[in-house]
Amino acid sequence: xxxxxxxxxxxxxxxxxxxxxxxxxxxxxxxxxxxxxxxxxxxxxxxxxxxxxxxxxxxxxxxxxxxxxxxxxxxxxxxxxxxxxxxxxxxxxxxxxxxxxxxxxxxxxxxxxxxxxxxxxxxxxxxxxxxxxxxxxxxxxxxxxxxxxxxxxxxxxxxxxxxxxxxxxxxxxxxxxxxxxxxxxxxxxxxxxxxxxxxxxxxxxxxxxxxxxxxxxxxxxxxxxxxxxxxxxxxxxxxxxxxxxxxxxxxxxxxxx
Amino acid sequence: xxxxxxxxxxxxxxxxxxxxxxxxxxxxxxxxxxxxxxxxxxxxxxxxxxxxxxxxxxxxxxxxxxxxxxxxxxxxxxxxxxxxxxxxxxxxxxxxxxxxxxxxxxxxxxxxxxxxxxxxxxxxxxxxxxxxxxxxxxxxxxxxxxxxxxxxxxxxxxxxxxxxxxxxxxxxxxxxxxxxxxxxxxxxxxxxxxxxxxxxxxxxxxxxxxxxxxxxxxxxxxxxxxxxxxxxxxxxxxxxxxxxxxxxxxxxxxxxxxxxxxxxxxxxxxxxxxxxxxxxxxxxxxxxxxxxxxxxxxxxxxxxxxxxxxxxxxxxxxxxx
Numbered sequence: 001x002x003x004x005x006x007x008x009x010x011x012x013x014x015x016x017x018x019x020x021x022x023x024x025x026x027x028x029x030x031x032x033x034x035x036x037x038x039x040x041x042x043x044x045x046x047x048x049x050x051x052x053x054x055x056x057x058x059x060x061x062x063x064x065x066x067x068x069x070x071x072x073x074x075x076x077x078x079x080x081x082x083x084x085x086x087x088x089x090x091x092x093x094x095x096x097x098x099x100x101x102x103x104x105x106x107x108x109x110x111x112x113x114x115x116x117x118x119x120x121x122x123x124x125x126x127x128x129x130x131x132x133x134x135x136x137x138x139x140x141x142x143x144x145x146x147x148x149x150x151x152x153x154x155x156x157x158x159x160x161x162x163x164x165x166x167x168x169x170x171x172x173x174x175x176x177x178x179x180x181x182x183x184x185x186x187x188x189x190x191x192x193x194x195x196x197x198x199x200x201x202x203x204x205x206x207x208x209x210x211x212x213x214x215x216x217x218x219x220x221x222x223x224x225x226x227x228x229x230x231x232x233x234x235x236x237x238x239x240x241x242x243x244x245x246x247x248x249x250x251x252x253x254x255x256x257x
Numbered sequence: 258x259x260x261x262x263x264x265x266x267x268x269x270x271x272x273x274x275x276x277x278x279x280x281x282x283x284x285x286x287x288x289x290x291x292x293x294x295x296x297x298x299x300x301x302x303x304x305x306x307x308x309x310x311x312x313x314x315x316x317x318x319x320x321x322x323x324x325x326x327x328x329x330x331x332x333x334x335x336x337x338x339x340x341x342x343x344x345x346x347x348x349x350x351x352x353x354x355x356x357x358x359x360x361x362x363x364x365x366x367x368x369x370x371x372x373x374x375x376x377x378x379x380x381x382x383x384x385x386x387x388x389x390x391x392x393x394x395x396x397x398x399x400x401x402x403x404x405x406x407x408x409x410x411x412x413x414x415x416x417x418x419x420x421x422x423x424x425x426x427x428x429x430x431x432x433x434x435x436x437x438x439x440x441x442x443x444x445x446x447x448x449x450x451x452x453x454x455x456x457x458x459x460x461x462x463x464x465x466x467x468x469x470x471x472x473x474x475x476x477x478x479x480x481x482x483x484x485x486x487x488x489x490x491x492x493x494x495x496x497x498x499x500x501x502x503x504x505x506x507x508x509x510x511x512x513x514x515x516x517x518x519x520x521x522x523x524x525x526x527x528x529x530x531x532x533x534x535x536x537x538x539x540x541x542x543x544x545x546x547x548x549x550x551x552x553x554x555x556x557x558x559x560x561x562x563x564x565x566x567x568x569x570x571x572x573x574x575x576x577x578x
Contacts, residue, residue, distance in 0.1 A: 011390070013506045013507060013525070013526040014525055014526065015390075015393075016393075016525065017390050017393040017394045019394060026390070026394060037507050038507070093368060094359070094362075094368075094369055095362075095363070095366065095367075095368060095369070098363065120390070120391065120506050120507060121389065121390055122389055123371065123372060123387075123388065123389055123390070123391060123510070124359075124369065124370075124371045124372075125355050125359070125371055126358075126359035126362070126369050126371055127359075128359070129327075129356070129357070129358070129359025129360040129362075129363060130359050130360070130362065130363040130369070132360065133331070133359075133360045133363035133364055134363055137437075138327070138328060138437035138438035139327060139360070139438065140327065140356075140438055141327075141355070141356050142352065142356075156441065158444075160352075160501055161352045161353075162351065162352045162452040162454075162455075163446055163449070163450045163451070163452045164446030164447075164448065164450040164501065165443065165444065165445055165446050166443075166444040166446075167325075167440045167442070167443055167444075168440070168441050168442040168443075168444065169438050169439065169440055169441065170438070170439055170441040171437050171438035171439070172437055175437075175438070180500065181493075181500045181503070181507060181508075182499065182500035182501075215401070216368070216401065217366070217367055217368030217369075217400070217401055217402045218368035218369070218370065218398050218399060218400055218401060219398070219399040219401055220396050220397065220398055220399075221396070221397050221399070222386075222396060222397040223394055223395070223396045224394060224395050224396070225393075225394050226388075226392065226393075226394070226395065226532065226533070229532060229537070229550075229551040229553075230550075231549055231550045231551070231552065231555075232537075232552055232553035232554055232555065233553070233554055233555065234544075234549065234555040234556075234557060235554060235555065235556050239556075239558050239559075239562045239563050239566055240566055242556045242558060242563065243556070243563060243566040243567050243570050244570060246538065246554055246556060246567070247567070247570045247571065247574060249554060250515065250536070250538070250554070251574070254515075254535075254536045254553065254554075256458070256514045256515040256535060256536050257458070257482060257515065257571070257574070
């Protein structure tokens, strides 16, 4: 089984976001970069899938500038067999990234493709959908469990929908699955894994190699920080008095209950 | 300008987010066509939204649309909309909308913007604003290709009211195409939960809850006012609450009218997920907890004492009204 993981490098969740002077993007100096947390679950699920099937290879792929190679090396250190870097220094949109990834998946004959349900920087949660359409495979998102059929020709994926309901979706392989937190617990990189990752040769593609032409489909601008909330009232008194006063204010002042 | 709003319905009821988007589009001077998908029998849902001011309502019907499928929705909408010369397609950023809209955008080879919180229509151009980094910042998105495809966050805009006049309702056969990923089984939730992203009131707990059983204290309070229960990452990682309850950058971003944070210190990644709540209440033992810096109302106290009192107080209020 040719298992793929599409991952993205994002700023750490503790990052305090600052906007550039021309408001065209966020300030990217002094950022600690990490693998998108949801993609870590995808890496783990890919490795687990290989272990369960007792065969196959796991390949991690990402699109981005040179720094994103670090994310690929982390994936290899965790246990991925191969890594592919689609190198671009330009700011690219969902369509361009998905186009590049879909070309890689076709070229490399990927079969099961895992990715996180969303990247925590752009929060679009769209790459899985774009990619699956561009390669013309079925997909499912917000997946919390995967079960591959014994003949390895199809799988069942459990999808978390609203209000605690779950759907079990059946689909043929090849397919794309966007996984949610809770599907597994990502492993840490082992020391031998880290040593192996340092020396691992990473395959590089450019947009030109993959035939990704044409500009972006959207123009993004005017990044703004939300207005800071200021501290409000602290309610004093004993607990009973505090609660009575809170309910009164929520009702009469804030009018929210 | 030819705008199509994909309406969402569940158990014979239109989702509120559909009316919210309709209301905002009308406010922007754009009258959309509403598209509903299903196996048929959507007459009362269509009649309901037809009263709220769209150009018309189109029901795309096919037996295969009895249950939701990514491909069934994306294929049917693409087949229909590409004949209509749509300049914009919008749906709610619900679990369905988030699932099929990217696929639809890719079919059009169009740009896409998810979870928008502002829509601006000038002439025949739509621009949107959307939060990124879980709301630590927002950005404007302009679409360079037609149609613009985007989803709108629930609970941001007021729903469209009745307009008196009723728009025409049409029916058409949906071209569902090849559906490969199919729902084989639905596992209903054992408890009827209010969806976090659509809730008016959320009561959230942090690690101070100490264990999973204690979340019942919050649930009891939530039940009184029909609120949803949320959790911080610390509480989820400690195993006190399932991940679908997590609010924050690696969980759900919410904007209820009222957010009550119980025993949550206010880590940057949690604040990112709930900062757009209209009113924030913090209940925490530690008077120095950062959450108090963002809260409209703060109670320094033990949640195990304060929350049950709050539940009782809300019950009294409920009994009066």
